[in-house]
Amino acid sequence: MDKVIVGIDIGGTIVRAGAFDSNGNLLVMRETPIEAARGPERGLSKIQGLIEQVLAESRAQSLTGIGIGCTGPLDPARGTINNPFTLPTWEDVPVVGWLQKCFHVPVTLENDADAAALGEYWQGAGRNAKRLYAVTVGTGIGTALIIDGQIYRGLDDSHPEGGHMVLDTAGPVCYCKAHGCWESLCAGPAIERQAREADLTNSQLLRISSGEPEKIDARMVFESARMGDDVSLRIVERVSRYFAQGILNIATLFVPDVLVLSGGVMRSVDLFMPELQRTMQTCAEMVPANRIQIVPAQLGYYAGLYGGAYTIFNKHL
Amino acid sequence: MDKVIVGIDIGGTIVRAGAFDSNGNLLVMRETPIEAARGPERGLSKIQGLIEQVLAESRAQSLTGIGIGCTGPLDPARGTINNPFTLPTWEDVPVVGWLQKCFHVPVTLENDADAAALGEYWQGAGRNAKRLYAVTVGTGIGTALIIDGQIYRGLDDSHPEGGHMVLDTAGPVCYCKAHGCWESLCAGPAIERQAREADLTNSQLLRISSGEPEKIDARMVFESARMGDDVSLRIVERVSRYFAQGILNIATLFVPDVLVLSGGVMRSVDLFMPELQRTMQTCAEMVPANRIQIVPAQLGYYAGLYGGAYTIFNKHL
Numbered sequence: 276m277d278k279v280i281v282g283i284d285i286g287g288t289i290v291r292a293g294a295f296d297s298n299g300n301l302l303v304m305r306e307t308p309i310e311a312a313r314g315p316e317r318g319l320s321k322i323q324g325l326i327e328q329v330l331a332e333s334r335a336q337s338l339t340g341i342g343i344g345c346t347g348p349l350d351p352a353r354g355t356i357n358n359p360f361t362l363p364t365w366e367d368v369p370v371v372g373w374l375q376k377c378f379h380v381p382v383t384l385e386n387d388a389d390a391a392a393l394g395e396y397w398q399g400a401g402r403n404a405k406r407l408y409a410v411t412v413g414t415g416i417g418t419a420l421i422i423d424g425q426i427y428r429g430l431d432d433s434h435p436e437g438g439h440m441v442l443d444t445a446g447p448v449c450y451c452k453a454h455g456c457w458e459s460l461c462a463g464p465a466i467e468r469q470a471r472e473a474d475l476t477n478s479q480l481l482r483i484s485s486g487e488p489e490k491i492d493a494r495m496v497f498e499s500a501r502m503g504d505d506v507s508l509r510i511v512e513r514v515s516r517y518f519a520q521g522i523l524n525i526a527t528l529f530v531p532d533v534l535v536l537s538g539g540v541m542r543s544v545d546l547f548m549p550e551l552q553r554t555m556q557t558c559a560e561m562v563p564a565n566r567i568q569i570v571p572a573q574l575g576y577y578a579g580l581y582g583g584a585y586t587i588f589n590k591h592l
Numbered sequence: 593m594d595k596v597i598v599g600i601d602i603g604g605t606i607v608r609a610g611a612f613d614s615n616g617n618l619l620v621m622r623e624t625p626i627e628a629a630r631g632p633e634r635g636l637s638k639i640q641g642l643i644e645q646v647l648a649e650s651r652a653q654s655l656t657g658i659g660i661g662c663t664g665p666l667d668p669a670r671g672t673i674n675n676p677f678t679l680p681t682w683e684d685v686p687v688v689g690w691l692q693k694c695f696h697v698p699v700t701l702e703n704d705a706d707a708a709a710l711g712e713y714w715q716g717a718g719r720n721a722k723r724l725y726a727v728t729v730g731t732g733i734g735t736a737l738i739i740d741g742q743i744y745r746g747l748d749d750s751h752p753e754g755g756h757m758v759l760d761t762a763g764p765v766c767y768c769k770a771h772g773c774w775e776s777l778c779a780g781p782a783i784e785r786q787a788r789e790a791d792l793t794n795s796q797l798l799r800i801s802s803g804e805p806e807k808i809d810a811r812m813v814f815e816s817a818r819m820g821d822d823v824s825l826r827i828v829e830r831v832s833r834y835f836a837q838g839i840l841n842i843a844t845l846f847v848p849d850v851l852v853l854s855g856g857v858m859r860s861v862d863l864f865m866p867e868l869q870r871t872m873q874t875c876a877e878m879v880p881a882n883r884i885q886i887v888p889a890q891l892g893y894y895a896g897l898y899g900g901a902y903t904i905f906n907k908h909l
Contacts, residue, residue: 405747406746406747418845422739422744427739428847429723429846429847429848429879429880430722430723430847430848430849430880430883430884431880431883433847433879433880434879435844435845435846435847435879436844436845436875436878436879437844437845439844439875439878440757440840440841440844440845441759441837441840441841442758442759443760443761444760444833444837451874451875451877451878452874452875452877453840453874453875516761520758520761523757523758523770524757524758524841527752527753527754527756527757528735528752528753528754528757528845529746529752530745530746530747530750530752531746531747532747557768557769557770558753558756558768558769558770560768560769561753561756561768562746562750562751562752562753563746563747563748563750566747566748567747
């Protein structure tokens with residue numbers, strides 16, 4: 276292989292590196308635990324090692340650049356990670372400068388939600404969509420807007436947080452300080468909380484969790500709902516309504532060509548679709564909501580790698 | 593005057609035309625009732641007459657182009673107005689083609705909310721803001737996003753309708769078919785409805801409206817609230833909470849540099865500010881909300897004229 280681009284995805288648990296050829300094909304991918312709490316220096320060494328590994332395995336003659344997607348907060352312009360929340364001890368870590376020194380190539384840094392959306396734009400579910408809006412529902416709800424292949428940024432290069440739009444001020448309080456934001460109503464922990472707070476007498480959920488409600492996770496709620504469990508069906512119904520309200524608002528405010536859904540909770544998106552489709556018809560008179568393509572993400576865990584690589588592809592190839 | 597640009601603002605009641613010099617100074621403005629129900633042909637003749645009038649009065653040697661802001665729905669790409677709602681009988685009216693034939697110059701057509709936001713970007717409250725978000729609260733709630741001086745459009749050039757994001761599904765039904773959208777909770781008619789539905793015994797509102805509750809308008813509610821009237825204060829408090837929730841969501845989803853407020857209801861924005869400021873502090877940890885400049889519009893009724901003229905200025909000067 277002649278020239279390759281390396282994409283990196285730094286998550287709270289795992290860091291992945293992939294080598295791409297100049298047509299955007301993923302040649303090789305490797306991953307390792309990031310062990311963030313053992314300090315950024317050790318983490319950066321691990322990342323350097325991963326890059327060297329995928330370069331060797333892809334038999335690259337030369338490296339065009341390195342594009343990183345990383346769990347935020349971070350500063351794309353300065354190239355620093357500042358995320359002691361999900362990467363404990365990683366405060367103001369100059370990852371871009373450090374990798375530039377190691378490899379002497381262009382290095383970019385983007386929020387992981389933005390990187391994943393870029394990946395889906397480049398090689399996934401929203402190829403070349405003029406306006407792509409991505410919603411990731413997992414432990415939290417992350418959002419990203421890609422316009423003509425460019426990340427939409429807020430003031431001072433900030434990353435908008437659509438997952439924290441407020442849908443019901445009577446809802447539970449979130450770590451964002453608001454009551455009833457989208458994430459507090461629909462993300463995994465919200466689903467789990469509703470299950471633990473419910474009366475589980477005679478519920479399938481209690482059996483699935485071996486009688487330990489504190490072990491119930493969102494996947495179990497979906498599984499029980501499919502088996503017809505009343506408590507689980509009520510939770511799914513409630514979450515569906517809020518999920519649909521959030522998507523309706525995205526449709527009304529952005530009218531994207533493609534809306535890409537990803538994340539662990541969205542693996543059960545079929546449970547949410549009936550309510551979503553009903554709700555989307557509501558706003559079809561104000562905006563052409565019926566022409567918005569709502570599609571599942573295609574790149575799964577690799578979206579961030581693709582997105583990282585695309586930022587280099589776009590600038591340097 | 594050498595070259596001039598003409599800006600046109602077509603509203604449901606009044607059409608205005610203004611001549612601008614090439615530095616963006618408004619030289620002369622004229623207006624006339626549009627009398628839309630008497631048919632588009634008659635209306636277009638009136639617009640032609642207005643343009644000829646401002647050209648003559650500005651002593652223009654030549655006309656660079658004509659930029660129109662118009663109450664929607666309309667199709668900017670095709671240059672047609674399709675708004676039998678607030679311009680009765682105006683279905684599929686090719687205003688751009690018609691004016692091109694009359695004046696043999698470039699003609700543009702934009703939604704009035706977009707045009708007004710462009711005007712504020714060019715010569716008003718959000719000059720050269722990288723991201724300007726405009727919210728107009730009057731009979732309805734209109735929104736517009738300007739990125740680097742360009743209108744953000746949805747799919748098929750559609751105009752997003754931020755005023756119809758849903759904030760409380762237990763709220764009143766709107767003509768958009770949703771329950772509890774921003775407009776249904778905070779626009780002028782929503783304020784009037786709340787006053788008419790309240791128990792007005794001993795209320796200042798009853799005196800102001802000469803004992804005829806059906807005559808109460810939003811302005812009267814604000815006036816009574818300032819005089820300490822309990823019913824009016826409760827309405828203002830309720831509307832303030834929803835207004836702040838809507839602005840918080842705009843901040844979270846877009847993080848604009850400047851947020852411009854306009855429209856009849858916003859003339860009393862001081863009544864809404866304490867709750868808004870409290871609420872904005874809520875989201876300051878997720879996005880840099882405290883650095884968003886929230887400012888009143890500066891161009892008032894003329895914003896649409898400026899915006900129309902800017903579309904020509906931007907393309908042809």
